Amino acid sequence: MSKLTAGTFEGTAPGHNGDITVALTTDGERITDLKLVKEQETPHVGDNAFKWLPKAIVKNQSVGVDAVSGASFTSRGIINATKKALEAAGGKVEDWDKHVPKPLVAAKDQTADVVIAGGGLTGLASAAFAAEKGLKVIVIEKNDQVGGSFRYAAGAFATCGSSQAEDNQVDDLVAWVKELNRHGAKKEMNYDFLHYLEENSGKAFDDLCQITGLKGQKIQDAPYKVLTPGPGALVTERLEAYIKDHGGLILPDTVITKVLTDGSHAAGIMAKNASGSFKITAKYVIIATGGASAGHRDWLEKETPALANVHVFNEANPANTGDGYGILKEAGADFYGHEYYKNAFLDFGWPLRIYYANVPDYSKAILVNADAKRFTNEAPFFVLNLTTALYYEGSPRYYLIYDAKTMDQDFRKKLDSQQEDPKVVVHAQTIEELAKKLSLDPEALAQTFADYQKACETGQDEFGKDQAHLEKFDGSEGYYGLYVMPGCWGTIGGVKINQEFQVEKTDGSYFDNLFALGEMSTSELFSDFYIAGFSLANYFTEAKLLAEKLDK
Structure with missing residues (x-):
């Protein structure tokens, strides 16, 4: 093993939201300490x-x-930063890279109510x-830590x-969803099911706050009200603690392989x-x-062929690989047969990553495809729904164009701190120069720009942008072009269930004690885009409603 220089050395590498810096201390022979110096990761x-x-x-x-699954970006940031610190200490990384497996979780047959x-x-x-x-x-849970995609969420x-x-009136909320779906939805949803869940959601939310010891706060007032008990990662920790404190068992690094059924x-x-x-015998089974x-682009491209050309950035947990689909299909469950991406905010190239706390305004920008x-x-x-439009457009690349003078100046400072890269951001004094830096047709982009400027002058836009968002570009300080990707927070689709959440079989009957919840069955709760x-x-x-029906 290569010698190290005694002392403390720093190393920096990208994490999930930004750079992670560690300080590695060595006595010349061994690593004696490793401390976190700086990070920008989402709390929890x-x-x-x-x-x-x-x-x-x-x-x-x-x-x-091994990386912590469910926190893989952060894990790689810590490990890569440590490698940089080792090199700074004079070491050869390959000498300090023996594989260390995770601690094993026991595999033994067990019995539970649920x-x-x-x-x-x-x-x-x-x-x-x-x-x-x-x-x-x-x-x-297949990851090392529980929470799944909810860990990344704002908790809205x-x-x-x-x-x-104060929150929404159920009839008003359902009416708003109906109105939204008139703006481009390609499939129907079950408004009765939505109404049933929403009319019970307030009580369920209050019960959530009670068992987690958190307090609900309003974080959005329009176009509908949104409450939160806190970020998803914090709520996850409280729920995990509650389960364990009340005798529940959580087995990480473990996957389901089969549902044991009899008719x-x-x-x-x-599970394995x-x-x-090993086998878990239970009175109730919940998937x-x-x-x-x-990992299932083919399922999604079947319903939306244009996706074959689109770079979709998956912001959901990378462990969302449709495990329950195959398990329930083998058990004889019926499926809706169509899958859609659950549209998230537009995302930018690294290191301008977007998550719920740093979304810029793109309503007054110009969005163009690879044809400019x-x-x-x-x-x-x-x-x-802007993201959904990118799914359906089918372009291999997209760019947002901002006017340097009129854009949000804090966001501009962030862009100015980046090294120019057509896969991240470029700045140019003219539209023609911008087109060349982004490898777009200069004449096509110039025509698009001229048409947009005219729309701003007349207040008439061919794509229906309202006058409040039609703001003419000044151009005196140049333009920014950002590489942009449609993000996704999961999928819409899954297995058929009834309003008792029982899984439907291919013959139209239902399992009496086999249930599917959450994103495993969402087709009736959304159209082809997320809200x-x-x-x-x-x-x-x-x-909450299912738990109320279960008994010993």
Whole structure:
């Protein structure tokens, strides 16, 4: 093993939201300490990586530790920053890179009242409310840490009837969703099901706050009210603690391999982890394994062929690989047969990553495709529907163009701090120069720009942008061109269920004790695009309503 220089050395590498810097201390022979110096990660999301990895690296004298699944970006940031620090200390990284496997989770047959596959919001909520009733609960989770995509979320719940704060009237909220769907929806949704969940969502939200010890606060007032008990990662930690404090068992690094069924009855599940396979016998089986946004482009392209050319940035948990789909199909479940991406905010190239707390305004920008042409309204009826337009346009690349003088100047400072890169951001004094830097046709972009300027003058835009958002570009300080990708927060689709959340079989009957919740079954709760705040409210309410029906 290569010698190190005694002392403390820093290393920096990209994490999830920005650079991570660590300080590595060595006595010349060994790594004696590893401390976090600087990070910009979302609170609570990467906490397990921060807690476990530095200790594991020091203990094992190796950067070959496995990443914390569910915090993989943060984990890679810590590990790569440590490698930089080792090099600064004069070491050869390959000498300090022996593989260190994760601790094994036991694989043994067990019995429970309720077994839940998936430890995201829906799975944890189901477990918490079942445990509250005194039921013995086991949750299996394929990641090292629970929470799934909910860990990354702002924790926004579009609720009706909460005592925590003024929120929506259910009829008004459903009417607004109907109006939204008139603006481009390609499929229908079940408004009766939505109404049923929303009218129970306020009570479910209040119960969530009670068991987590958190307080609801209003974070959005228009176009509908949204409450939050706190960021998703914090709520996850509270739910996890509640489950464990009430006798529940959570098995990480474990996946479901089969639902054990006898006709229309489920007897439990088979599961496996690195230690082996085992059986969990249970009175109730809940599948809450999430969607299929990672690794199943073919499913999504079948419904939206234009996606074949589009670079979609998956902001959901990378473990959302549709595990529950195959398991339930094998059990004889019926599916809707169409899958859509759950549209998120537009995202930019690294290091201008977007998450819920740093979304810039793009309503007054110009959005163009690879042919340098506009194709949609940059300020649609609902902001997330701009992302859906990119899915359907089918271009291999997109750019947002801002006027340097009239854009948000704080955002401009952030752009100025970046090194020019056509896959991130470029600045130019003229539209023609901007086109060349972005490898776009200069004449086509100039024509698009001229047409837009004319629309701003007349107030008449061919794509329907309203006059309030038609702001003529000044140009005196140049223009910015940002590479932009449509983001996604998961998928819409999944298995068929009824309003008792029972899984439907291919013959039209239902399993009596096999349930699917959350993103595992969303086709009736959305059209072909997502509405912010509705998934958390509806999924959690499903979990609460189901738990109320379970008994010993």
